[in-house]
Amino acid sequence: MNVFQYWPVLAEGLKYTLAVTLVAFVIATVLAVPVTGLRVSRVRVLRFAGTSFVEVLRGVPPLTWLFLAYFGLPAAGWSIEPLTAGILVLGVVYSSYLVEVYRAGLRAVPDGQREAAHSLGLGRRVTYVRVIAPQALRTILPPAVAYLIALLKDSALVSTIGVLDVTAQALSIGQSSPNSLAVFVSAALLYLAFSVPIGALARQLDVRLRHGQKAWA
């Protein structure tokens, strides 16, 4: 069995897989910033809004969200392209995961850092941007990269609504091929070609950052 003969077809799908993964990840990382702001707000109503956002999104399977958006929204008079639906749903769902990662990152910065910034007369914005965020980033980075890998794998969900990603392409040729094993092995290898290096990078980051104070030297 020749694994490589299916690669041109799968490579077509790879464009979509990578586009969904990367654009959704950008949406997730950006959207998670204001939602984290709500989640840690001192105002109870805002905090409730942030917590609800996270709980509701995390509490439903991503596949269900995808169907809800792709089949549900048009029924409500809102037509949506499969690719758009896939990217938006995964972006928003993953933002809810990242909110918790960001929140943990903020909490890991000692109170003394905020106190020092306040005692120096720094405003809240400068304190966040110059003091808190750079330190929180070190805690946030490793789990955020782990979520990037999870998102790469979950991007296969968009094949169910008609986006021709790697999994959809593999399905279309693998279903009718005598070599379906080779087709799906190829697809799996294609995912691994990205997830393994990203995972290695995440572990390296984790090891370097976990050395705490030493890592700042």
Place this chain on the structure above:
Amino acid sequence: MSQPENMRSDDQMGAASSAFVHAEDIRVEFPGSNAPAVDGITMSVGQGEVVAIIGPSGSGKSTFLRCLNHLQPPTSGVVSIDGVSIVDRPGQHPKASELALLRRKVGMVFQNFNLFPHLSALQNITLAQVHALGVDKKMANDRAAELLATVGLADRANHRPAQCSGGQQQRIAIARALALDPKVVLFDEPTSALDPELGAEVLSVMRNLATSGMTMIVVTHEMRFAEQVADRVVFMDKGAIVEQGAPAEVLRAAQHERTQKFLSAVMDR
């Protein structure tokens, strides 16, 4: 029974110039605790005066100190520093803009240094100059280099805090506090996290600062420092001032039994 301490503090106030720092009836109550952490303290500090606050753990001395720059918002009370007054009443606290005015006049040095670990020594000192005072970067750098030199760390400018000893870190923290040209510097147990040798470096920098005429309020367990450098020693217990006066009077001839008991435990060490 409270006669001697009143007389003493009156004397002391007469000796110092006008009340440069004044705290009026500062009270701090934490929810769920039945005794107030700070129980109505009134204290005046003159310009250039060095006050050492001593007392057992849990006596409220750090909490009181933190009220002076509002890192700990008092439940009630008034803090005035060099013409800026901040009033707290239960359920009614000052706006951030008022606090910024107060904090511009007050530098603070923490027990655990609280340097920004991701920034170099120099950047630690320039950050607030640039972002709180709006000083341009070049001037801020010059000022920071000058301050590092005065605390004896000119060669550490580009080192991160983690690359410096604890004593060096605390000296950088002092330079950072001085960069905003504060009118008064608060020290919250500045040597408690240091071994005696490194603590000595920090105390020597503080001595120089006192000699230069800086107004300083120092919460400390360093009795020698209190005796040699402070103009006044304040002994606190259970959120209140028990006794205060010139160092020799308080440390060598304490009037109150509570003070005597505390001192007999710490002076012999």
